[in-house]
Amino acid sequence: MRAMVYRGPYKIRVEEKDIPPIEHPNDAIVRVTTAAICGSDLHLFHGMMPDTRVGMTFGHEFVGVVEQVGSSVQNLKPGDRVMVPFNVYCGTCYFCARGLYSNCHNVNANATAVGGIYGYSHTCGGYDGGQAEYVRVPFADIGPSIIPEWMDEEDAVLLTDALATGYFGAQLGDIVEGDTVVVFGAGPVGLFAAKSAWLMGAGRVIVIDHLEYRLEKARTFAHAETYNFAEYDDIVVEMKKATDYLGADVVIDAVGAEADGNFLQHVTTAKLKLQGGSPIALNWAIDAVRKGGTVSVVGAYGPMFSAVKFGDALNKGLTLRMNQAPVKRQWPRLFEHIRNGYLKPSDIVTHRIPLEHIAEGYHIFSAKLDNCIKPLIIPGAN
Amino acid sequence: MPYTANKPSRARSSDELRAAIPGWGADLDPKDRPSVPKEQFDPGLNGARWDFPERQPEKWPRERSIEHKFLTPVFGTSAPPRGVSGVIRKYSYKKYSEGRAAHWLLLLAADRVDAWEQHLASFGSLSPDNPITETGVLSEFSRHGITSRFGKKRADLNHQWIDPILVGGPWLIAGGLGFAAVRRLARLHRT
Numbered sequence: 001m002r003a004m005v006y007r008g009p010y011k012i013r014v015e016e017k018d019i020p021p022i023e024h025p026n027d028a029i030v031r032v033t034t035a036a037i038c039g040s041d042l043h044l045f046h047g048m049m050p051d052t053r054v055g056m057t058f059g060h061e062f063v064g065v066v067e068q069v070g071s072s073v074q075n076l077k078p079g080d081r082v083m084v085p086f087n088v089y090c091g092t093c094y095f096c097a098r099g100l101y102s103n104c105h106n107v108n109a110n111a112t113a114v115g116g117i118y119g120y121s122h123t124c125g126g127y128d129g130g131q132a133e134y135v136r137v138p139f140a141d142i143g144p145s146i147i148p149e150w151m152d153e154e155d156a157v158l159l160t161d162a163l164a165t166g167y168f169g170a171q172l173g174d175i176v177e178g179d180t181v182v183v184f185g186a187g188p189v190g191l192f193a194a195k196s197a198w199l200m201g202a203g204r205v206i207v208i209d210h211l212e213y214r215l216e217k218a219r220t221f222a223h224a225e226t227y228n229f230a231e232y233d234d235i236v237v238e239m240k241k242a243t244d245y246l247g248a249d250v251v252i253d254a255v256g257a258e259a260d261g262n263f264l265q266h267v268t269t270a271k272l273k274l275q276g277g278s279p280i281a282l283n284w285a286i287d288a289v290r291k292g293g294t295v296s297v298v299g300a301y302g303p304m305f306s307a308v309k310f311g312d313a314l315n316k317g318l319t320l321r322m323n324q325a326p327v328k329r330q331w332p333r334l335f336e337h338i339r340n341g342y343l344k345p346s347d348i349v350t351h352r353i354p355l356e357h358i359a360e361g362y363h364i365f366s367a368k369l370d371n372c373i374k375p376l377i378i379p380g381a382n
Numbered sequence: 383m384p385y386t387a388n389k390p391s392r393a394r395s396s397d398e399l400r401a402a403i404p405g406w407g408a409d410l411d412p413k414d415r416p417s418v419p420k421e422q423f424d425p426g427l428n429g430a431r432w433d434f435p436e437r438q439p440e441k442w443p444r445e446r447s448i449e450h451k452f453l454t455p456v457f458g459t460s461a462p463p464r465g466v467s468g469v470i471r472k473y474s475y476k477k478y479s480e481g482r483a484a485h486w487l488l489l490l491a492a493d494r495v496d497a498w499e500q501h502l503a504s505f506g507s508l509s510p511d512n513p514i515t516e517t518g519v520l521s522e523f524s525r526h527g528i529t530s531r532f533g534k535k536r537a538d539l540n541h542q543w544i545d546p547i548l549v550g551g552p553w554l555i556a557g558g559l560g561f562a563a564v565r566r567l568a569r570l571h572r573t
């Protein structure tokens with residue numbers, strides 16, 4: 001089969017690989033029909049995540065058709081069209097039994113501080129991902145769902161991570177009616193978080209980024225007020241002014257480890273790998289939220305330490321909430337919202353790239369060229 | 383104003399927002415949201431028919447965090463450790479917990495070693511690494527590399543110039559050394 005393969009920082013190519021075999025009775029092998037590149041993949045692509053091995057296939061957002069199932073699989077059969085949450089999880093460990101699917105204890109031998117994620121380094125379990133023609137899906141009875149007849153393939157692929165994560169990020173904010181919600185980052189996750197904040201009754205939604213074309217999307221797609229932080233000397237002060245000096249009730253960090261806005265923080269992290277993540281957006285969030293407010297973090301950070309302004313968080317009495325999204329838990333409600341026309345996830349898709357050209361897809365998305373917001377990957381296309 | 387007791391007055395009322403934004407307030411009740419409360423105990427929740435999953439066969443000694451009691455029943459089988467990078471990785475897993483910076487720093491070092499081991503190995507194969515195609519940098523020409531960047535207030539231009547140096551630099555140095563070595567050999571051959 002053809003599969004994307006990591007060759008070292010900033011380098012990937014498409015190679016011929018064996019179709020993955022069944023390795024456990026509850027495995028399925030899925031033929032991928034649509035995959036996507038996530039902002040998280042950029043952290044791997046840039047060599048920031050420890051134990052990212054040459055030869056690994058990335059990709060944790062994918063949908064496809066069941067090709068083969070292991071002997072204990074009951075809920076799926078060959079030919080089923082399935083959507084697969086980015087979390088690999090067992091369904092029955094201490095954490096899964098409590099709904100914390102992204103924190104499963106039975107699927108990641110390499111680390112206890114993170115669950116399993118498809119195609120996301122050995123630190124997240126060492127599973128090959130779905131930017132390929134075929135992928136092994138462990139616990140086929142637990143994670144995947146059959147794609148409902150009425151759902152578009154592209155909406156389904158966005159439900160496997162970006163939409164579920166943005167919606168989860170808004171929930172972590174514990175938004176109450178009338179709250180002012182600030183979202184840092186107008187990538188797919190930030191756009192969906194902003195849109196979801198309205199569903200939860202936000203009174204104002206403000207989105208911050210430095211990419212004008214993404215802020216434009218935040219205004220049209222997510223009905224948000226927008227600020228380009230590169231236009232202001234100090235975006236935190238600007239947020240205080242915008243809220244009559246109170247600060248926002250809720251701030252969502254949808255930027256993560258490669259945040260821009262401070263040369264030293266960015267370079268020590270993204271280029272020199274001396275921090276687990278560049279905490280610029282996170283620190284702005286801590287400073288822009290009001291005292292007693294909530295900071296929701298869905299932007300991803302590596303396992304090493306980062307220079308987070310913890311004292312401000314303490315002194316302001318903040319609630320900090322965060323996690324990798326337990327994707328499937330969000331699905332029933334999100335399915336309803338899509339059916340009701342409240343959400344149309346595929347509106348943010350800007351590029352559809354054949355698997356053979358995936359290296360260019362990574363570059364376009366990473367360097368933010370060509371007004372790219374969300375690139376999909378199509379195996380078998382040319 | 384935070385200097386007095388009341389919340390700042392809102393620009394738009396809930397009714398106005400409901401009329402303007404599709405779905406506004408559909409999840410208004412904070413208790414009726416899918417991830418609330420955070421932990422919801424329900425062991426039958428996922429329809430699983432096992433208490434503890436069957437174990438996947440271990441085909442090679444699988445490295446694992448020493449914070450685990452045993453090898454997890456299911457694990458990834460991508461890219462088993464190999465070469466010098468494999469030795470570093472196995473050492474890091476065996477010796478240090480996830481709580482130790484040394485664990486992560488060794489793994490990051492192994493990643494850099496791995497890349498160069500594999501680049502060098504590729505030169506002896508039918509598919510040598512090609513930093514031009516593998517970085518996707520040719521899309522700079524087809525996807526508006528210049529107009530996407532300049533004349534906009536982008537905050538990432540102050541460091542994007544570092545990437546070609548970080549990524550391309552070692553290749554140029556390696557190429558230069560290779561070229562010098564070939565010239566040296568040629569000269570030795572002539573004399």
Ligand SMILES: NC(=O)c1ccc[n+]([C@@H]2O[C@H](COP(=O)([O-])OP(=O)(O)OC[C@H]3O[C@@H](n4cnc5c(N)ncnc54)[C@H](O)[C@@H]3O)[C@@H](O)[C@H]2O)c1
Pocket residue numbers: 038039040041042043161162165184185186187188189190208209210211214229254255256257258259260261280281297298299300301323324325373
């Ligand atoms: N928690 C989870 O389950 C989960 C799931 C998916 C993605 N993520 C993480 O969410 C983050 C965003 O993902 P994405 O796909 O939207 O990525 P993305 O790269 O498309 O978006 C990030 C955006 O942040 C902007 N940005 C950079 N610095 C900023 C700053 N200081 N302030 C405001 N904006 C800034 C960038 O210009 C970009 O538009 C990533 O870190 C990703 O790893 C987490």
Ligand SMILES: [Zn+2]
Pocket residue numbers: 038039040041060086161162
């Ligand atoms: Zn992701």
Ligand SMILES: [Zn+2]
Pocket residue numbers: 089090091092093094095096097103104105106
């Ligand atoms: Zn589990």
